[in-house]
Amino acid sequence: MTEAAGDARTPQYQYVLVETDGPVGIVRLNRPKVLNALCRDLIEELADAMTAFDRDEAIRCMVLTGNERAFAAGADIAEMADKGLADVTRDDLLGAWQRLWRIRKPVIAAVSGYCLGGGFELAMGCDIIIAAETAQFGQPEIKIGVIPGAGGTQRLTRVAGKYKAMEAILTGRMIPAREAEAWGLVTRVVPAEECLAEAVRLAHEIAKMPPIAVQMAKAAVLQAYETPLAAGLEYERRLFYSLFATEDQKEGMRAFLEKRAPQWRGR
Numbered sequence: 001m002t003e004a005a006g007d008a009r010t011p012q013y014q015y016v017l018v019e020t021d022g023p024v025g026i027v028r029l030n031r032p033k034v035l036n037a038l039c040r041d042l043i044e045e046l047a048d049a050m051t052a053f054d055r056d057e058a059i060r061c062m063v064l065t066g067n068e069r070a071f072a073a074g075a076d077i078a079e080m081a082d083k084g085l086a087d088v089t090r091d092d093l094l095g096a097w098q099r100l101w102r103i104r105k106p107v108i109a110a111v112s113g114y115c116l117g118g119g120f121e122l123a124m125g126c127d128i129i130i131a132a133e134t135a136q137f138g139q140p141e142i143k144i145g146v147i148p149g150a151g152g153t154q155r156l157t158r159v160a161g162k163y164k165a166m167e168a169i170l171t172g173r174m175i176p177a178r179e180a181e182a183w184g185l186v187t188r189v190v191p192a193e194e195c196l197a198e199a200v201r202l203a204h205e206i207a208k209m210p211p212i213a214v215q216m217a218k219a220a221v222l223q224a225y226e227t228p229l230a231a232g233l234e235y236e237r238r239l240f241y242s243l244f245a246t247e248d249q250k251e252g253m254r255a256f257l258e259k260r261a262p263q264w265r266g267r
């Protein structure tokens with residue numbers, strides 16, 4: 001059952017719509033007239049909404065989505081066009097995006113339609129990407145005289161490799177969902193009408209898992225991007241050991257041995 005937006009757990013925002021479906025927090029980008037162009041206030045609101053879900057013990061997993069036509073067509077070009085170096089540096093134009101990368105609970109992107117520039121970077125910053133057959137990915141910044149600025153040159157290259165990333169970023173061409181899947185850029189492709197439902201279904205599946213272990217699993221996988229293999233393996237082993245301090249580890253292992261379903265307490 002979906003809770004109506006606007007109560008204490010789901011405050012109203014101007015550019016994002018927030019709702020809950022049991023333990024799943026759903027955030028929808030909401031500037032449809034401009035294909036969900038990511039203005040600064042939208043990113044601030046998105047970070048506020050996701051941080052609130054991150055702190056809410058009742059929420060175990062999040063879904064981030066747009067609409068049928070666009071997940072998001074990038075940063076807001078109208079907002080940036082007249083700015084100079086001094087402006088973007090002083091105002092730290094993309095600074096608020098850092099808040100998104102600090103979310104500890106899993107975030108699933110449900111992507112339909114255009115997923116371009118900052119929109120693609122936002123999706124790549126999520127943990128799982130469910131793409132509709134209609135999804136079109138791309139880093140078109142080169143066509144407007146800049147380069148990706150919210151992670152595209154780094155995340156795309158790490159996932160797709162130098163040669164795929166280089167072509168995408170130097171030409172700005174759109175990459176259809178099936179091609180993105182072949183590049184390893186999306187978790188799976190589904191019919192457009194099933195995209196959000198599939199993301200929410202998956203979020204519910206993750207929400208059933210022990211929450212502390214889920215957060216540590218996310219942290220461990222993300223560490224694979226940050227460190228050389230030996231340091232990543234060490235980090236993973238230490239997180240693994242630390243889970244033996246949780247009640248959920250005792251419960252999970254005992255339940256297995258006693259052939260019953262575990263009762264997670266998040267402790």
Ligand code: CAA
Pocket residue numbers: 033034035037038073074075076077078094114116117118119121140141144147148149150152
């Ligand atoms: N910023 C601001 N407005 C945007 C926008 C953006 N990124 N993308 C689309 N819009 C607006 C259009 O200006 C248009 O507004 P009006 O109706 O007021 O004219 C409206 O959304 C609908 O767009 P189109 O008429 O262009 O729709 P289309 O179907 O003809 O084309 C599109 C769709 C190919 C996605 C095209 O809109 C487009 O190329 N958008 C820009 C994509 C882009 O360059 N993104 C990168 C931005 S820079 C960035 O993201 C930097 C970073 O790394 C953080």
